[in-house]
Each structure stands twice: as C-alpha cells, then as structure tokens.
Amino acid sequence: MWKIRWKLTVRGLAQNWAVFRESRVGMLGVVIILLFGVFGALWPIMINTVWDPLVYHPVVGFDPMVLHPSPPTRAHLLGTDPIGRDILAQLMFSTGREFLLGVLSALITVVIGTVIGTVAAYYGGFTDTFFMRVADIMMLFPFIPLLVVVGSMVRLTFFPFAMILGVLGGFGGITIILKAQALSVKVRPYIDAARVAGGSSFHIIRAHIIPNVLPLSFLYMMFNVTSAILSEATLSFFGVLNIDMSWGMMIHTADVAGYLFDFGKYWWLWLPSGVAITLFCAAFYMVGRGLDEVVNPRLRKR
Amino acid sequence: MVLPATPDMPDADDAILRVERLSKYYPVSRGFFQRRHLLLHAVDDASFEVRRGEVSGLVGESGCGKTTTGRLIARLILPTAGRIFVDNADVSKIQGSDLVEFRQKVQMIFQDPYESLDPRMTIFDIVTEPLNVNGIGNLEEREERVAEMLSLVGITPPSAFLFRFPHELSGGQRQRVAIARALVVNPTFVVADEPTSMLDVSIRTGVMKLLAQLREDLGISYLYITHDLAVARYLCDRIAVMYLGKIVEMGTAEEIVKEPLHPYTRALISAVPVPDPAIRRPVPNIKGGLSKPINPLPRCRFYERCPDARGVCADQNHPELKEVSGGRFVACHVL
Numbered sequence A: 001m002w003k004i005r006w007k008l009t010v011r012g013l014a015q016n017w018a019v020f021r022e023s024r025v026g027m028l029g030v031v032i033i034l035l036f037g038v039f040g041a042l043w044p045i046m047i048n049t050v051w052d053p054l055v056y057h058p059v060v061g062f063d064p065m066v067l068h069p070s071p072p073t074r075a076h077l078l079g080t081d082p083i084g085r086d087i088l089a090q091l092m093f094s095t096g097r098e099f100l101l102g103v104l105s106a107l108i109t110v111v112i113g114t115v116i117g118t119v120a121a122y123y124g125g126f127t128d129t130f131f132m133r134v135a136d137i138m139m140l141f142p143f144i145p146l147l148v149v150v151g152s153m154v155r156l157t158f159f160p161f162a163m164i165l166g167v168l169g170g171f172g173g174i175t176i177i178l179k180a181q182a183l184s185v186k187v188r189p190y191i192d193a194a195r196v197a198g199g200s201s202f203h204i205i206r207a208h209i210i211p212n213v214l215p216l217s218f219l220y221m222m223f224n225v226t227s228a229i230l231s232e233a234t235l236s237f238f239g240v241l242n243i244d245m246s247w248g249m250m251i252h253t254a255d256v257a258g259y260l261f262d263f264g265k266y267w268w269l270w271l272p273s274g275v276a277i278t279l280f281c282a283a284f285y286m287v288g289r290g291l292d293e294v295v296n297p298r299l300r301k302r
Numbered sequence B: 001m002v003l004p005a006t007p008d009m010p011d012a013d014d015a016i017l018r019v020e021r022l023s024k025y026y027p028v029s030r031g032f033f034q035r036r037h038l039l040l041h042a043v044d045d046a047s048f049e050v051r052r053g054e055v056s057g058l059v060g061e062s063g064c065g066k067t068t069t070g071r072l073i074a075r076l077i078l079p080t081a082g083r084i085f086v087d088n089a090d091v092s093k094i095q096g097s098d099l100v101e102f103r104q105k106v107q108m109i110f111q112d113p114y115e116s117l118d119p120r121m122t123i124f125d126i127v128t129e130p131l132n133v134n135g136i137g138n139l140e141e142r143e144e145r146v147a148e149m150l151s152l153v154g155i156t157p158p159s160a161f162l163f164r165f166p167h168e169l170s171g172g173q174r175q176r177v178a179i180a181r182a183l184v185v186n187p188t189f190v191v192a193d194e195p196t197s198m199l200d201v202s203i204r205t206g207v208m209k210l211l212a213q214l215r216e217d218l219g220i221s222y223l224y225i226t227h228d229l230a231v232a233r234y235l236c237d238r239i240a241v242m243y244l245g246k247i248v249e250m251g252t253a254e255e256i257v258k259e260p261l262h263p264y265t266r267a268l269i270s271a272v273p274v275p276d277p278a279i280r281r282p283v284p285n286i287k288g289g290l291s292k293p294i295n296p297l298p299r300c301r302f303y304e305r306c307p308d309a310r311g312v313c314a315d316q317n318h319p320e321l322k323e324v325s326g327g328r329f330v331a332c333h334v335l
Helices: A002-022 A024-048 A087-123 A125-140 A143-153 A158-170 A173-186 A189-196 A201-238 A247-256 A267-295 B066-073 B096-105 B123-134 B139-152 B171-183 B201-218 B229-235 B253-258 B263-271 B311-315
Strands: B015-028 B038-051 B055-059 B081-086 B106-109 B189-193 B221-226 B238-243 B246-252 B322-325 B328-330
Touching: A002 A024, A002 A267, A024 A087, A024 A267, A087 A125, A087 A158, A087 A173, A087 A201, A087 A247, A087 A267, A125 A173, A143 A158, A143 A201, A158 A173, A158 A201, A173 A201, A189 A201, A189 B106, A189 B171, A201 A247, A201 A267, A247 A267, B015 B066, B015 B221, B038 B055, B038 B066, B038 B081, B038 B221, B038 B238, B055 B066, B055 B229, B066 B081, B066 B106, B066 B189, B066 B221, B096 B106, B096 B123, B106 B171, B123 B139, B123 B171, B139 B171, B171 B201, B201 B221, B201 B229, B221 B229, B229 B238, B229 B253, B238 B253, B238 B263, B246 B253, B246 B263
Parallel strands: B038 B246, B055 B221, B055 B238, B106 B189, B189 B221
Antiparallel strands: B015 B038, B015 B081, B238 B246, B246 B328, B322 B328
C-alpha cells in the first residue's frame, strides 16, 4: 500500500517537474539556487582545509599582512573589509544562514497562512472577518520601521528573528490569497460529497481544502523566501539585528566605517553581498514564477 | 387542509422519506441602500413522499428548486420551514451519533462527475472516504469493500483503477465511481441529483441501467431529480412535477406521462422529443420563461405562462395539491 502511494507521489512530482522544466525562468532560478547551495556548502570545507581560521574567520578573522580594506588579491579573492576580515569568507559563511533564515521564516509564514486562510474560508462569519482585518492591519503596517524599533529594544538573534518574520508574514497578505483560493475550493461539489459521506469540518479542511490549496501555498512560500531575505538585509543594514554575519551585515560594516560614500572606490565592500542578495532573491522569485505555471495550468504554453 | 402525503398511506412505515410542507427561502439583497426584505422562494411548501424500495422522480426545469430539495433532504442545508422525515426521524433535528447513522443511511449522487470527485485523491481514497470518516473496517476490509463496489458499478477490473486519479477516467467512469462512493456504506436511501445530465448521451443509458440494476439488487430507494421526463419515466415508479418551488402534480410515472393533468406537465410532455418524424406532437403552448420566485405575488405561480389561466387563478393564492384519484395529486384552480 505504502509502496503504491510512494510511487504515485513520485509520479506526480515527475509530471510537475516536466511542466516546470518547460519554464526557462524557473530553471534559471533553480540553477542559481543550486549554485548558491554549492557555494554555501564550500564554506565548512574551505575553513577546515585551505583557510586559516585565524585569518579567514568571517567574524573575528584578521589578516596582519595587508592594509585594510584591501582590494582583491590572490590571498583575498574579494578583498577584505575595513576591520581586516575576508569578504569571500563572509559571503560563503552567510549563504547557508540566508538559506536557513529564508526557508524557515517562509515555512512558518506558509503554515500559518494556510491554516488561517482555510479556516477563515470554511467557517466564514466572525472568524473570517477577524483574520481578514488582522491581515489588513498587517499589510498596512510599516514593519521595517517597527522592527527597527523592536530591534533596538530587544536583542534580535537569528532564530527569534526568523520566527518573528515568519509569524508577521503568516498573518499578512498570504492569508487573503489563500483564503480566496480556499473559498473557490469550498464550493466545489466534492466538499458537499465529503459532508454527505459524514466528514467533519476538520476532515474536510484537512483532507480536501488544504491539499487543494497547498500548491498555491508552496508557490507563495517561494515569494516569501525573497521577502524574508530582503527584510533581513534591510534590518542588518540598519544594524538592529544581533546576528554574527550576514549579507546585509557586510554592507552595514562598510557603511558604518564610512566606505559607502565614494561610490566605485571600495566596490568590493558592498558589491559582492549586494549581488548575492539580488541574485538569491531573484532566484527564488524565478522559481516561484516557474511554479506558477505548474500550479495554474491556464498559464501553460500548450 | 389535507396533507397530500398522508391519505392513501397504509401505514407510516411505508414511506422511507416523507417531506411535509418543506420551504427554503434565501434572502436576496438588491442594491446597497435598498434594504427591502426580499426572499427567493427556492422551495415553497412542498410535500411528497418516497416509498420504501421505490424510485420517485422529481421533475422540473432548471431553477425550479429540485436541487435545493435534494440538498435539504441530504441535510447539506437546513429548511426555513417544514419537516423532512427519513425513516420517521426528523432530519433537521438529527444530532450526534444519530447524525453519523443518518450520514450512512442517506447518500447523494451529484450532478457533475467532473466536480464531485476531489482531483487530488485517488479512486481508492474517494470510494473509501465514507468508510474512513465513519471508521468502518480496517484497511484490508476497506480494500475488499472498494473492489467489490467498483466491480458492482462496472469499473472492472477494480485493481486497474484503484490508484488512478479522476482526471484519468472518462465521464461515465467517474459517475460510476461517484455511485460506488455513495453506495459503499450500504445506504437505504439515495438522492440522485441529475446523475446523468452531464454525461454524453451514449453513456447515459449505461449509467441509468446501472442505477435501475442497483435498485433491484440492493433494494435502495431513490429520489431521482431530473429535468428529463423521458429519463424519469424510464427509472421512476412515481413522479412529482415541480414548478417554481411548488409541487404541481404527483402520480405514478405512467399516469403522469399518459394523461398529464396540470397545464405545465402537459407542456413538459409535449417538449419531450420523439424519435419518429411521422408523429406530430402538440406544440408546447406555454409562454415566456421561468422567472425567479422572488417575493412571488399571492396567485398561481404558473399564471403568467398558463394557457388556461382564468380570473380565479390571479385572484386566489397558489392552489393547494388536491387528490383527484388514489395517489394522484394536482394543484390547479381550473381542474
């Protein structure tokens, strides 16, 4: 029995993959994400073999042999930052953490959004109104300034920050989108059929509404990775996050040391992390666009 | 007033379904500032019954309230007024464990087999769902039962279909799966809401024959909702004709088709196509189309379209169903 189900799942995934492959944008996104994956996976290898931790540590490393910030050299392929740390090492170290942050907070967002969206759609009435007004407030509220204030009051470390981002996102716009989808599923005759069969509300939400909303949730998860990374970069840049190192933090370091004034002169301080943030967010967005064609068959080119 | 469902009943247990003065009104809002209280009378004071082991047809044109009646009986919605008895239990008052029992006793087959099966579930999951939610049997027993049901409805060999998805099946096969799902819990009463209307004509007869066969084999009583009098005549023992939420005529299938009394039924009969160009049928002589029964005027619902309309039809309220002979009812001022 489980073998058959497993086979069906694999076959379904293979079919979706075939559709997804048709999308060039989506495939480009996957390739970029894979490259980032390899890049991030290189970090532990490099620090344990080639790089001397005293020199190349992303947070406390220091190279006494050169003046800082040093432009790219053979020892420091992307140069060093104003306090003598290797830029490439920082970039690599941060990649894995960006993945973790983006995926974790997007996962939290999507789980909350899916549950609230389907429940609001199914029950309607007060539940619906309540969560939709909450979502309106969440969408209207300027969260970056709020988090700047919160970050200056509390020490926002990595995991609490990922969770805060996830929860704030989960009550926001995604619930409205998923509720709309759930509403269109709710009125299908197979929901009536499940009720005639004796299914409880919980059964109907779990077995019928959520599986039919899930592809869209997954799609929005991709877009949420993008927004989580961008929020992190912004807040790191303002220096309100208590995070060891991140792409936003690298730009922050350059900024507080006064190296962002002269636009092109110290380019290695901000360009690598800037490009990384842009590419990484773009890649998830592109995967989202590719998934869009899988989820919405009407967009497919026949 | 005499309840039309009661007179010629030998005893109450004879009827598996008894509908008494059933009404379902929907509030309609028209415009934002106009807060007039408008009600759409989807089902209005309808009474009928289905006898044990019989197939009763509910016939009427689109929008006359047939499907609403079916949904009321299956307890998908609750009535505004009136009562529904299935096995002498009031459907709208059923709760708790009685409701669990009711859900197994009364099943429904839906109109559109393309929409009534969850596209993300396999055929096995769809057919086991009623067993699953009611906690009947273990996995092996369910597998056995599903295979049995699928071969009963003509999906053979069942093993080849168990792990297919609905979109891999044809319309006729899907409707057979939907029938298997309805019958898997051994219901005693099935509401069939136009189960053949969305199917291709070529497979329609197959599904109809299946329904007739299942009734013979399993002794299930049906309420068969259809807009097609020919289908109703083929499948049903008795027919009730509905117009704008009102039952206008009831009788055995033969009586209704051979000698229709109500002008609306006569028009319906003359609209059934005959596969012989030599036979000339009277042209339906009713005017206009079906209107929406929103806050209807207190007169005969059929007044605007009726060829036999008189003054009394406009002056008096909608006529009550009158028994004209044993088990034969008609609601008309003129007759």
